Amino acid sequence: MERTHPHFPLVCEDSTPSVSGGHALPLASGAVLLGALLAQAMAYAGPREVTVRTDTEHTLRLDGTVVGDFVAMAAPVAGARAGFRVVLDPEPADLALTFVFADELTVECAARPRDPAALDRIAAHYLAFLRAAISMPDREVAAVDHRTAAEKQVAARLNDTTRDLTHPPCLHELFEAAADRDPDALALVQGDTRLRFGELEARANGLAARLTGTRIGILATLSVEFVVCALAVLKAGAAYVPLDPKLPDQRLRTLFRLGHLTSLLADPEYAEIATSLTDSWVPVPSGVTSRDRPTRRGTGSDLAYLIFTSGSTGEPKGALLDHAGRANMITDLNQRFGLGPGDRMLVVSSPSFDMSVYDLFGTLAAGATAVLPDRGREQDVDHWARLLVDERVTLWHSVPSALSLVLNLLPSRVDSVRLVLAGGDWIPVDQPSRVHRAFPGAEFYSLGGATEVSVDSVIHRVAPGERFARAIPYGRPLTNQTARVLDRYGREAALDLPGELVLGGVGVGQGYDRRPRLTAERFPADPFRPGARMYRTGDAARLRADGTIELLGRLDQQIKLEGVRIEPGEIQTAIEADDRVREAVVAPRRDASGRAVALVAFVVPDGDPGTLLAELPVRLRSTLHRSSIPGEFRLIERIPLNANGKVDRTWLAAMADQVPEPEVSEVDTVDAVDEFAEAVAEVWTQVLGLAGPPAAHDRFAALGGGSLAATQVVSRLRRRFGTELSVREVLTRPTVAGVAEILRSRAPS
Known part of the structure; x- marks a missing residue:
């Protein structure tokens, strides 16, 4: 069984303790040895604070920035003869690494390393710090490059991504090039609406001629109208700001205020909401077309869109993204995947979620067709599953939770799908194999990135039959993008050691709107590319010996949910x-x-x-x-x-x-097992893909249910019993018995 220590992430197999690697070093003075050991502990701890304990119970706390005089620091514990242990606070139950020295220093680990070269690297790292401690005792830990030549080469190859990708500089120009190639090709499908490239181009041109301003909000759900508006805004030389009309009123007002919009386009269906935001909103015209494109041509550095992300201070923060990085990402992925006319992408991500950028602009740039769910059924997974078959969809792109739901509800395998892309969150290790069973002809790719950079910055292909014990690798950076794991000193971390994932290259955005301090903190200068900036993701990661990056979690308190x-x-x-x-x-x-x-x-x-x-x-x-x-x-x-x-x-x-014990009223009894409880258990089993029906006191969230899954539960139970039920009720009365009681009280006698 593979396991990893949370702070010294040497991935190991087996659980045999004290498997010595036999890496002996000649004994120098105990003080110098300990000083080098402390330096290594700090380097291995990633960005976290280090506490070093010895078996003499003497504690030496290090501030995580500088180790001054190694000898002076080690002096208080130099008399201890053997068995120094390096751990972090709070002390874990198991150590991944133990450094023991008596007449010689031996590197031991808690189990056998997965990578046979790991112990050689550990010993080489120690030697590098030891030489520095002896030759320059006042030298800072940050100034010692302890990595081996092989490790440096792995990192250099990983980020050798510079290539010349020829493409128009702006997102709308990618679409225009496809429209010029074949104006009669099918661009958008939504219900009975079939819009060809030439028709979409004419509608966007007609609307663009009427627009003024630099930032234009779009109040619309995922729809043909939204796509027309987004293209028109970009053609007019402005940036679009998506506003989801399904958001709470107060939330919408906050986003409208923070977006500093110069005007608002709104789907007439949401006229009342638009009026509550501003008196000067503009309805999306349905019959205005033009063959003439706006004369103003944009540049890659122009702002393309602003998307809001959650903010730690209580208000969302707006991420500013230009054209160049997104056009580069789209061109790269389309070339990798051979995307072109004949392909069909089922778009399921909200326009307020940056995954929609590739779904819409990437699909249209390739001359392919974007298939949109029917109005009002944007989050109906049963509807998605039907569209996959009826519209002969070839491409899927979503977060893993949405993909899991559609896999749970597919009535049969779908042969048309050739490519499945999952990203934006942790991917269950069994998801690729489920995909290959449901879509036998599909390739599976893991994609990663950040809203503040390109939608996707990192990629990894999972081959059929490939298995992962812990996690699917994050992968390698895309063309003209970089991905590095940096330690607490801002230097590239050694192989298998934790650090912060930073993304760089052409995809890095312009920062946060009117948040200069936060922008300076999260978008510092890129020391590896003079004149450029990088983005600190806040993700903990490590670089593996095979040259792929693996995510370990978050360094801050941020959470990813669905x-x-x-x-x-x-x-x-x-x-x-x-x-x-x-x-x-x-x-x-x-x-x-x-x-x-x-x-x-x-x-x-x-x-x-x-x-x-x-x-x-x-x-x-x-x-x-x-x-x-x-x-x-x-x-x-x-x-x-x-x-x-x-x-x-x-x-x-x-x-x-810890899932609390259910209320007494929600505990199942023989009398309460009726068609309502059985139906709730059956629907939960289908939607969540459970191996067996849940018990009456089982809680929805504990079984893996979230808001999107709750939507499917509500839809199915409404159809079955012809009664009202809300998503909030499924999430707040979260047991089988609780939901069954609601249905029982409302169902017609």
Whole structure:
């Protein structure tokens, strides 16, 4: 069984303890040896603070920036003879590495390394620090490049991505080139609407001629109207800002304010919502066309769109993206995948989610067809499954959770799909094999990136039959993009050692709108490419010996749920806005693989809570995206703190993972097993892909259910019983028995 230490991530096989690698070093003075050992501990700890303990119970805390005089630092514990151990605070149950020295230094590990060269690298790293400690004891750890020549070569090859990709500089010009090649080709399909490239071009031209301003909001769902608007805005030389009309009113008003929009285009269907935002909104015209393209031609550095991501301060932050990086990414992927006329992409991502950029502009740039779900059925997975068959879809691109749902609900295998792309979140290790069974002719690719960079920056192909014990590799950077793992000093980390993933190259965006301090922090100068910037993702990662990057988790508190990036701070601020709340903190509940499946809010009331817990979810629906609303709220007396006076995230994570005992009224009894309970259990089994029906007290989120899965549950149960049921009720009455009781109380007698 493979395992990895959380801080010294040497991936190991087997569990045989103390398998010595036999890497002996001649003994120097104990002080110098210990100094080199401390330096190695700091390098191996990635970006985290280091605490070093010895068996003499002497503790030496290092601030994580500079080791001064090695000898002076080691002096207090130099008398200890043997058995120095290096661990991190809090101390883990198992050590991955132990350094023991008596007459010689021996490198041991907790199990056998997966990579046979790992122990050789560890010994070489130690020697590099040891030589530095002896020759230049005042030298900073950051100045010692302890990597071997082979490691440096792996990193250099990984980022040798510069290529000349010939393409128009702007997103709309990619579309225009395809329209010129074949104006009669089918561009968009939605229900009975079939729009050809020439027709789409004419509608976008006609609308573009009427537009003025630099930032134009688009209030529309995923639809033909949205695509026309987005192309028209870009043709007019402006940037589009997607606004989802299904968002809560307060959330929409916040986004409208933060977007600093010069005008608003709106689907007439949402006229009332548009009027609540501004009196000067413009309805999307249906019959205005023109053969003449706007005379203003853009440049690759022009702003193309602004998309909002969750913000830790309580408000969303707007990411600014230009044309050049997105056009490069689209051209690269289309060439890799051989995308062209005859291909059909089923678009399931919301326009407010950056995955839609490739779905729409990438598909149209290739002269292929974008298939859109029918209006009102944008999140109906049963409808998606039918479209895959009826429209002979060849391409799928989504977050893994959406892909899992469609795999659960497919009635049979689909032979038309040739390419499946998953990204934006952790991919279950069994998902590629499920894809290859459902779509026998498909290739499976893992894609990764960030909203602030290109939609996709990193790629990995999973071959049929390939298996992964821990996680699917993040992969290698795309053309003209870079991906590096940096240690706490901003230097490239050695192989298998943790660090922060930073993305660079042409895809790096312009930063955050009107957030200069945050932009400077997250978009620093790229030391590997003079004059360029890079983006610090906040993801913990490591570079493997095979030259692929593997994600390890987050360095901050950010959570990914169903592909949506969530800042707990934004949720906490919204909860604490209630006068009855003194403090709040949010933690994710995770499944066995470590994937976040639900949010749990811990609330400290200010006085008698009364009906607080029942009312909080309702109030949050008016301010937060539904993915950010916790599925469970718990009252606690105080926020737990660790020894450093900080919020004890370890305790919170453990508490969030504990599923509370159900209320007595929700416990199954023989009398309560009726058609309602059986139907709920059956639908949960189908939607969530469970091996067997859940028990009456099983909770939806604990089984892997989220808001998108709840939508499918609601749709199926409504059709079955002809009664009302809401997504919120499935998430707040989260057991089989609880949902069955709602149906039982509302069903016609």
